[in-house]
Amino acid sequence: MGAAATELRGELRGLVARHIPPDYLGAFTDDPADLETAQGFCRILAERGLLCLAWPEEYGGRGASVWEQTAVREEMWAAHEPRGAQYMGVNWVGPTIMRHGTGEQRRRHLPPIARGEVIWCQGFSEPDAGSDLASLRTAARRDGDGWLVSGQKVWTSYATMAQWCFLLARTSRGERRQQGLTIFLVPMGDPAIEVRPIRCLMGPHHLNEVFFNDLRVTEADVLGTVDEGWKVVQEVLAFERVGIARYARCEQLLQAAPEVLGGAWDDLPAELRVRWARMLVHSRRARLLAYRVVALQNEGRVTPGDAAAYRIAVTRLDQESAEVLMDIAAFAAREGERARRFRAEVADHWRYSHASTVASGSIDVQRILLARALLGAK
Template identity: 75%
Template sequence: MDFEIGGAATALRHDLRRLLKQNLAEDFLGAFTADPADLETAQAFCRLLAERDLLCMSWPAEFGGRGSSIWEQTVVREEMWAHHEPRGAQYMGVNWVGPTLMRHGTGEQQRTHLPPIARGEVIWCQGFSEPEAGSDLASLRTTASRDGDGWVVNGQKIWTSYATMAQWCFLLARTTKLTEGVRKQSGLTIFLVPMSDPAVTVRPIGCMMGPHHLNEVFFDGLRVTEADVLGTVDEGWSVVSDVLAFERVGIARYARCERLLHLAPSALGDQWDELPAELHGRWTRMLTHCRRARLLAYRLVALQASGQVSPTDSAAYRIAVTKLDQDSAEVLMEIVAAADDSAEVFRAEVEDHWRYAQASTVSSGSIEMQRILLSRSLLGAR
């Protein structure tokens, strides 16, 4: 199947790969390691992309982009994720914080937050999940209580990626108590809050993926104002729906799977031919699944560009790409087990991919919730 998406996109892909090769060490595995130098490498590379107008290509010029096609921005997503996301945590700002601010933010919020994102200078984290409100996000208990002309926020968030390094938090809190007969998605509000406020405490959670991925965040009497509200008070769920649609298509997981699978034969050299035929077959099947996930992603990008994307479309893609992430990781781990010391860099890449893939069917909405969403839509259409 031909996945060609235009000459400009192809040229851009070549330029990006050249920049990656020139600016990243061969053994670079992303920003989120125990070595602070890896974060600085990612930040420097992100600034380089911004200087060359490659970071937020599809953003309108008025917001710091250059109005490029969504397909060129898709190429950036693919090449960044394929090479261990050297934009670091910036992709959150680029993929969904920025677009959500463009859609729901006030003029002042856009002037305050969009330029630093476009320059690659600011990191955001997402204050959504809680200890008893993960996949069932609307059951959250963090509250924002009216106090004069503002609110006071109290509560806890969990699994908050990048909270130790973020300057801003995209926070979801309950502003109106639930009453009988009212949907629990009502009465929620988004706030844009600085992580530097003394009322915000971050506690890292150790995990197999390494530092920075998981954290607890506590809000103890955090004061926020009308200027910090994104969208309309009590109607934050509509903003959340947009965020999730942007977020779930924003990570091109299939690109890393495909790159590592294609690298396997050359990384193993003569040992490749000695692998069992059954493993060769599974490797081929994974490449086919990569193409399927890419096709679903491109369909979703096209729908998003026309404003027609639905949560059901996102759910179908999410199921396919997260399963691909885990299944390809298992195959690659079996392949790399046969490699000798000459494949050390490839082995490190595969092991990093495997660790990260274990969380893929849980993060950004569990695969079970995606299946429920998809099933309800299909049944309702009958």
């Protein structure tokens, strides 16, 4: 990535060391202080122009390269993502508004994202439309000069804390299910929106049901063109799937294992050390696939198959490395602060890994997308 990225990594690691507690495992725990830590850290990054580093200066960035932004992404995920939910606004909500939003939408939404002041959630999945997103039923029906939106979303991360929702709804029926879908940018504080948290293994705040009860939206809330939202969604999903650099966390934990175990490392079963080495190779494979997609996105040539190949590699890595790390952690000393933190980090990684092959499109759908790309099918 070059000298600029190396210097940037050093700056980011210094900021994490100064502002993030050693026991921090992410923003979305039972302790509200963890979310405040993340929000405060985002403001620190924003003040230094590091939160939206690759954004144009006119929108609050520094006009840096996509590779410098990739370095930020990797350093954040290696440190348990101290930006909290901001990665969503930074990685794809903001860039999508830049490309498809009106001047007023850019002025309204981009500065708060660049300052780290606003959290977004994504209103895509529904009870009967998860991996098959185009079959969604949430509908926006015409009402005067706007629409009334009714329906249900599910598995909506951060909905309890988000101020805005990137909402996909059906506005008409076409020959194909992908036709007639429209994206709306809607405030989560509207009384026509009801959020019901779903308790799960990953803890609070992550998963929610969201109900829209005749939510009024207008032309000013439409992102892009009415009935042509599917084109934007395809672009969004590619950016979302690559924007989460969980391979960096996997590699950080794998690299930490020998140091944490110390002399006990040599006592590990040979088969377990082989599995550990294999996971290091797989983490670097996922990193290289991510770099390939970043390069293609930068050139405007990325396809669903490219993103799917990366997504398959990184989600498999997530789960397989978690199993290896749990086995290794069992050999760590029972005493000592570093060993305790390592076990906590590994347990956290293991919990999250269970959802990795389902979140942002199931691995089965990713395999279908990749197969279609390889076979030239539509």
